[in-house]
Amino acid sequence: MIKTGMCSVTFRDQSVDTIIKWTSDVGLDGIEWGADVHAPPGELERVQSIVRQMKQAGLEVLSYGSYYKAGVTNQPHSFETILLTAKELGAPSIRIWAGEKGSDEATRQERQKVTADIHRVADLAENDGIAVHIEYHGGTLTDTSESAKQLLEAIAHQNVRLYWQPAVGLEVQDRVEDIKVVKPYLKHVHVFYWNIEERLPLAEGLHAWKQYLHQLHLEDSSEDQHFLLEFVKDNQRDQFQDDAKALLQLIADYRA
Structure with a gap:
């Protein structure tokens, strides 16, 4: 089942109350809460307050967007603390990063370290019924x-899947071909429309997103798949409302 939502990191400068209200007002299903500002790891009372407000608004917690970098030492928070926070939040999944070096830069040993750590945290999360999803991102594996x-083949863990988002600088057809390569490992999607590094209204990119969605949609329609707005032009509420409308129309047209 396709569900729509937004990432709280879209509006790092806004309060939890505001983000919940804006998401509810536009008719999205839920929120991926970011660990950097709104739901910091280990701050359980703060997270419990978020859960109460979400229930009152009739919204779902769709994910916990951590900034855990697999295979990297001396991080601000352990994965165990992140997992405890995600559990308190009621998040079905935790988003992590595949290290901190790109595929051209990482050594074989560093790649093996990232792989082993993702397998480790996937085991821990699986014990609590929480999935681990890897951010599709530059500067990582x-x-x-x-x-x-x-990477996903090396991890070979049933509790690990992949987020997808449009890689900056590629043509639409190249992105479509990329989706085909990773399709067996895909789960959720971050939605935005950029021209190189300029944020643009999502409505201007629907021609591209229709092509992406055709490839991205999971074949098993009983499995939840989230399409989450992440970046908004000029970080404005009005643009967020327009982008949410465009996202909902995109999904509706696909289902028709």
Whole structure:
């Protein structure tokens, strides 16, 4: 089942109350809460307050967007603390990063370290019924579709899947081909529309997103898949409302 939502990191400068209200007002299903500002790891009372407000608004917690970098030492928070926070939040999944080096830069040993750590945290999360999803992102081992595929094959864990988002600088058809490569490992999607590094209204990119969605949609329609707005032009509420409307229309047209 496709569910729509937004990432709280879209509006780092806004309060939890505001983000919940804006998400509810536009008719999205839920929120991926970011660990950097709104739901910091270990701050359980703060997280419990978020849960209460979400229930009152009729919204779902769709994910916990952590900034855990697999295989990296001396991080601000352990994965165990992140997992405890996600559990308190009632998040079905935790988003992590595949290290802190791109596929061209990482050594074989560093790649093996990232792989082993993701397998470790996937085991821990699975015990609590929480999935682990890897951010598709530059500067990590998921900076290309081939590297991401190689990583997921090496991890070989049923509790690990992949987020997807449009790689900056690629043509639409190249992105479609990338989706085909990683399709067996895909789960959720971050939605935005950029031209190189300029944020644009999502409505201007629907021609591209229709092509992406055709490839991205999971074949098992009983499995939840989240399409989450992440970046908004000029970080404005009005633009967020327009983007949410465009996202909902995109999904509606696909279902028709």
